[in-house]
Amino acid sequence: MTRFEELIAPHLDAAYNLARWLTGNDSAARDVVQESALRAFRFLQRFAEGSAKAWFLTIVRNESYTWLKASAGHRWVAIDDDLSADETAPAHQQGPELAAIHTENAALLQQALCALPPAYREVIVLKELEDMPYKDIALVVDIPIGTVMSRLARARALLKLELLKLHDHE
Template identity: 45%
Template sequence: MSSGPSDDAEGEGGRMIWRHRRGTNAGSPPLDDFSATMLPHLDAAYTLARYLARDAGIADDIVQESFLRAKRNFAAYRGGADKAWLMAIVRNCFFDWARARQRAGHDETDPSDTVAIDDPEAIMARNGTIATVQAAIEALPPLFREAIILREIEGMSYQEIAQATDTPIGTVMSRLSRARLALAVILKATPQAADMVTQ
């Protein structure tokens, strides 16, 4: 296990992200415009990637690639909704990863799939309400997970989500509604969380 950035990290951008996540940015030069603008959203980027990918290691890779893409394209960025811009890049990196995985023959669900509920026993095997809710969110298809994470965990407005996902607001609202319904179905099947849903 490496204690530093991965060998495939591209230059200072990768090392900077790695240092920032571990709180060891002491002694580094002052933050440039990119870092000052985007690094405050690093945790939100990781949260979205983690829930979309359902794997911490893959989420790290997606965030790393997202920040590298953002850094490369920062000169063209017009400013404004920084978080939405970065979340759009994270989202695109995830879907690129999922498509590549699907082409390679891995059994990955299509991002446009409708509700596919994981085995309730697998969800029930997790302890605690938080773990149960996290498992239920992870059981949602990618587009539903994305909508729930951006709205309920990251607190983004419908407009920001629409901008980040390049989707009309009506579609965002519809996805959120369907995601919440699917989440309720999953949680109702989980005895630990059934009381939360019926309240």
């Protein structure tokens, strides 16, 4: 197995997840991950030790922001535009009422997450969706661990406010 396959390939799903949440666009996320994987391959000799996931997601984050800057002013596709029914379905069938509630809750959560500023969205995605440790998030986002923790607390508070706003508008 090549070093790239060993270190980077296991994190392609996490890379896509982060890019998708940061760009808000499925096609852009795929492009960002492809460009990031190419950069990781070209500069793999620079990775010495530590978390390969954090190193690779740092590249993905930077590429995502590069894409966002280049795409400023363009209208983006909503994050849930092409989710299949399988992706929004409950893990086990619970009946149509519970399935509808689950789908509605997932849509509200996605809408609330998309409303967060990118700096807050990225720490939520890395911690809650990718289950990364604080030290790795600090590496990816290039901020101290204390800032990760405070930003995460602020992101959770903002997410809660967004969810309450969305719930009140129903």
